[in-house]
Amino acid sequence: MNITGTPISKITINDGIPGPTLRFTEDEDVTINVTNKLDEPTSIHWHGLIVPGEMDGVTSFNGFPGIKPGETFTYHFRVKQTGTYWYHSHTMGQEQDGLYGSIIIAPKGGDHIKADRDYVVVLSDFSEEESDEIMGNLKKSSDYYSTARRTLADFFHDIKTEGFDKAWKTAKEWGAMRMAQTDLADVTGYTFLVNGKSPQQNWTGLFKPGERVRLRVINASAMSFFDVRIPGLKMNVVQSDGQNIEPVKVDEFRFAPAETYDVIVMPKDDKAYTIAAEPIDRTGFAIGTLATAKGMRGEIPKQRERASLKMGDMGGMDMSDMEMTPADMKSGWIEAGTPPGDKALSYADLRYAGIQKDQRKPERTIEVHLGGNMERYIWTINDKKFSEAEPIRLKYGERVRLNFTNDTMMAHPMHLHGMFVQLENGQPAAKMPNKHTVIIPPGQSYSVLLTADAAGEWAFHCHLFYHMMSGMMRKVVVAKLDPSDVPATPALAEGGHHAH
Numbered sequence: 001m002n003i004t005g006t007p008i009s010k011i012t013i014n015d016g017i018p019g020p021t022l023r024f025t026e027d028e029d030v031t032i033n034v035t036n037k038l039d040e041p042t043s044i045h046w047h048g049l050i051v052p053g054e055m056d057g058v059t060s061f062n063g064f065p066g067i068k069p070g071e072t073f074t075y076h077f078r079v080k081q082t083g084t085y086w087y088h089s090h091t092m093g094q095e096q097d098g099l100y101g102s103i104i105i106a107p108k109g110g111d112h113i114k115a116d117r118d119y120v121v122v123l124s125d126f127s128e129e130e131s132d133e134i135m136g137n138l139k140k141s142s143d144y145y146s147t148a149r150r151t152l153a154d155f156f157h158d159i160k161t162e163g164f165d166k167a168w169k170t171a172k173e174w175g176a177m178r179m180a181q182t183d184l185a186d187v188t189g190y191t192f193l194v195n196g197k198s199p200q201q202n203w204t205g206l207f208k209p210g211e212r213v214r215l216r217v218i219n220a221s222a223m224s225f226f227d228v229r230i231p232g233l234k235m236n237v238v239q240s241d242g243q244n245i246e247p248v249k250v251d252e253f254r255f256a257p258a259e260t261y262d263v264i265v266m267p268k269d270d271k272a273y274t275i276a277a278e279p280i281d282r283t284g285f286a287i288g289t290l291a292t293a294k295g296m297r298g299e300i301p302k303q304r305e306r307a308s309l310k311m312g313d314m315g316g317m318d319m320s321d322m323e324m325t326p327a328d329m330k331s332g333w334i335e336a337g338t339p340p341g342d343k344a345l346s347y348a349d350l351r352y353a354g355i356q357k358d359q360r361k362p363e364r365t366i367e368v369h370l371g372g373n374m375e376r377y378i379w380t381i382n383d384k385k386f387s388e389a390e391p392i393r394l395k396y397g398e399r400v401r402l403n404f405t406n407d408t409m410m411a412h413p414m415h416l417h418g419m420f421v422q423l424e425n426g427q428p429a430a431k432m433p434n435k436h437t438v439i440i441p442p443g444q445s446y447s448v449l450l451t452a453d454a455a456g457e458w459a460f461h462c463h464l465f466y467h468m469m470s471g472m473m474r475k476v477v478v479a480k481l482d483p484s485d486v487p488a489t490p491a492l493a494e495g496g497h498h499a500h
């Protein structure tokens with residue numbers, strides 16, 4: 001591949017980064033033959049698709065053996081849902097190194113979301129380095145990619161050796177908040193791509209003025225949260241993680257690796273509009289263009305201020321002794337730099353389009369603490385990394401709450417395979433949106449509900465790639481019991497979640 005001017009080796013699917021868009025129709029049986037031409041094992045996971053465990057593509061889960069060099073594995077499953085999804089390797093660093101693509105599932109009998117044009121917008125973060133090198137650098141020093149982070153790592157070190165009070169006083173003496181300069185990303189140096197194209201290469205989607213254009217925006221990056229906007233256009237958000245929602249008009253949205261939003265835009269002028277996806281560490285843009293003719297370019301927006309961490313991002317720490325005004329507690333995470341009067345999408349806006357079938361209250365709550373050790377670059381769930389932890393066990397059919405608490409200063413997009421969760425976002429149970437990936441902001445708590453309606457072994461992990469690889473992952477086991485033990489719920493009786 002030559003994306004940045006330097007030809008380098010990357011992993012491709014059918015010769016492309018991203019791989020081909022897979023187009024399915026609801027209720028059809030699909031067969032996908034994956035031939036591994038690499039000299040290492042591989043896998044493909046269908047992100048957000050509800051498939052039997054052995055088709056989910058996580059090696060050693062549900063007896064899936066992985067795909068060895070030279071082998072072909074045949075995936076076969078029935079497509080039980082509709083919407084926008086994606087796929088990626090679940091083996092080593094292959095996803096960061098190019099092994100990803102998009103999935104579009106058309107509703108049987110036509111889509112009620114009408115559009116004259118329909119484009120996939122796959123965002124990714126491309127590095128000339130290989131994933132192994134990046135991981136090695138982070139293990140050597142978590143601040144490898146960020147000189148500002150040193151201050152923060154030092155601060156954590158001081159807390160350990162001197163206690164929080166003394167460390168905080170020292171930090172204060174440095175001059176207010178030097179650590180506020182710390183950015184919100186672990187890895188920098190990426191080139192951000194739209195459908196595999198750099199800002200210079202400028203992926204372009206054509207339209208005629210007045211047309212309704214559907215953009216299926218997929219964050220297929222390894223480590224990058226993006227603020228997405230199209231200056232001059234309102235975006236009508238119609239899907240979140242592939243699931244239809246009641247439309248919400250916004251000027252911008254922030255999303256994490258693995259999340260997707262479908263938006264409808266209606267460009268009225270005969271000109272070029274810029275799709276600008278800005279990573280939250282403000283180190284560039286993924287840029288694409290909506291234009292009435294090839295070769296046109298819109299204006300590139302000005303880079304926004306780097307979001308900086310504030311005391312509010314340190315919620316996991318005991319700050320009871322500190323003199324702070326409520327204003328100090330505002331989280332740097334939420335400072336997206338949205339212009340006054342503009343509307344940024346919030347999870348609270350998401351309302352399921354339709355009526356949720358399972359509206360039971362949870363039978364129990366499972367606490368999920370997200371933690372990390374920056375000195376060793378280890379990321380944990382309930383203080384354990386994946387290799388040290390027992391699975392989380394759920395009874396088939398039970399309704400549980402996952403209560404996340406983020407004790408770290410980074411946001412973590414938590415992804416569960418095999419089942420959608422419902423966000424407890426303030427909407428009534430009937431209207432809680434389905435998600436496959438949920439951002440837990442730094443220092444904050446967030447809860448979701450889950451109906452354990454898929455028996456099997458399911459990966460549950462942070463979708464920041466280097467966090468998953470360094471421990472922030474669990475196996476969730478849903479055990480099928482005697483049928484008489486399974487509660488009769490409408491959701492289960494009808495075979496799980498549907499988009500409609």
Ligand SMILES: [Cu+2]
Nearest residue numbers: 412462464467
């Ligand atoms: Cu994480």
